[in-house]
Amino acid sequence: MDQTPTLALELLRQDAQEAVAAATGKGKQPEGVETDTQLAFRLFLEELQNEETFLADHQMTISIQQAVFLDEDVLAQLQEEERVAQDDHCMSVALSNGGRIDPPSAADDNGHVDDEFIEKLSCIYITGLDDAESEGDICSDGDETVAGDQPEGSAWAASRQPRKTRKRRACEACGDKKHFAELARAPCQHEYCRQCLTHLFREAMVDESLFPPRCCKVPIRLDKSRPFLDPDVVQQFRKKALEFSTPRRTYCYNPDCVSFIPPTNYVGDTATCDDCECRTCISCKGSQHGGDCPKDESLQQVIQLAREQGWQRCQNCWGMVELNTGCYHMTCRCGFQFCYVCGGAWKTCSCDHWDEHRLYERAAEIDARNDDLGDQGREINRTERVEHLMNNLRTDHECNHTRWFSRGGPRECEECSHVMPLFIYECRQCHIMACRFCRRHRL
Numbered sequence: 383m384d385q386t387p388t389l390a391l392e393l394l395r396q397d398a399q400e401a402v403a404a405a406t407g408k409g410k411q412p413e414g415v416e417t418d419t420q421l422a423f424r425l426f427l428e429e430l431q432n433e434e435t436f437l438a439d440h441q442m443t444i445s446i447q448q449a450v451f452l453d454e455d456v457l458a459q460l461q462e463e464e465r466v467a468q469d470d471h472c473m474s475v476a477l478s479n480g481g482r483i484d485p486p487s488a489a490d491d492n493g494h495v496d497d498e499f500i501e502k503l504s505c506i507y508i509t510g511l512d513d514a515e516s517e518g519d520i521c522s523d524g525d526e527t528v529a530g531d532q533p534e535g536s537a538w539a540a541s542r543q544p545r546k547t548r549k550r551r552a553c554e555a556c557g558d559k560k561h562f563a564e565l566a567r568a569p570c571q572h573e574y575c576r577q578c579l580t581h582l583f584r585e586a587m588v589d590e591s592l593f594p595p596r597c598c599k600v601p602i603r604l605d606k607s608r609p610f611l612d613p614d615v616v617q618q619f620r621k622k623a624l625e626f627s628t629p630r631r632t633y634c635y636n637p638d639c640v641s642f643i644p645p646t647n648y649v650g651d652t653a654t655c656d657d658c659e660c661r662t663c664i665s666c667k668g669s670q671h672g673g674d675c676p677k678d679e680s681l682q683q684v685i686q687l688a689r690e691q692g693w694q695r696c697q698n699c700w701g702m703v704e705l706n707t708g709c710y711h712m713t714c715r716c717g718f719q720f721c722y723v724c725g726g727a728w729k730t731c732s733c734d735h736w737d738e739h740r741l742y743e744r745a746a747e748i749d750a751r752n753d754d755l756g757d758q759g760r761e762i763n764r765t766e767r768v769e770h771l772m773n774n775l776r777t778d779h780e781c782n783h784t785r786w787f788s789r790g791g792p793r794e795c796e797e798c799s800h801v802m803p804l805f806i807y808e809c810r811q812c813h814i815m816a817c818r819f820c821r822r823h824r825l
Contacts, residue, residue, distance in 0.1 A: 387437055395430045398423050499606065505563035506609055553578055566610040570598035576610050582823060583607070583615055587622040591715040597822055626716065629698050635662045635669050694722050709736040711780060736776065745771035748813045774811070781812035783825045789815070797824055
């Protein structure tokens, strides 16, 4: 690696320090007051220091990039071992806590480092993004240089394959065409720009039913998304990941705080908040107390109301769940699947899977949607149509939502309740209606 820029900066710094030393003590200015010459040299030294730092970071980045290209197989093996270890750890924690088990993250199809991902990192941190509007070669570099006037080693240049032509591509969510290095690729091969990917991660931190962020039912990995996310989003997401993976989680009882208290702060039946240092009873979720846990009147009122209304509690996060339509197979926003009748984990009980009256109401609601189609496809009478729909719902009450068609709007999404003015998607099997966002990222 060429050391000429480093040597030049070092010589300039030495000359500037000698000039400052020579100017010190001259003049009759008050003590502690700099002359214009001293101020100029001090600012010049600060600028040199910034340039040295930038150059050192730039050289280290190039060195890392060289190591990636030269040691690709070794890095791929280490990456795969780390991924397997992480998946095993997450599965063990989930099983021990009685939580959900997300599908393990898949390795790349070829088992090697993702060349395009490395290329994107090179564009982001080394060569920069090409602002040209052409559809031609983007982020390409010649055989002699990588960035600016920084030469690359001949061994590295010989080891690299010629880069493919990269074109501007469209974001799956907003449709805007972006530089290929500004698009994060999900495991399902859909690509998202920085803004839309950040939106997915932020929404997942607010709405637990969207966690982990996913596309086409496959979780979007944080390690491949970090270059496209702000550091504060990554930090917040990791905290939320811990929170959402904790069964029967505890929050600070202080109404001015209500922060999540991680399991590492649990001692016996007491959880200590890091933010306000208040102590919360893990059992009743109120203030710490001595002896037996007192009766929480407000909680008992909610539980009594739940009994009267026929609500059920999730045994994982203790959230209240109400069944409006459909079968008794419930999936809480925390991901725990349970029976609405007894509250036990799904398929661990002998309860009925649906209520015939609720099933009839759902079938009648679906049939009523087709009134705007006129006589087309409605040769049989309403009773027979509803009975046919009920049979389909019995068969598809555990639907994977793999077949969709579009309906004209305005229609309301049955997941987020947003009204879609132009069109909405409807599952051909269970007939649930969902907007584009919920279809991709929630169901």
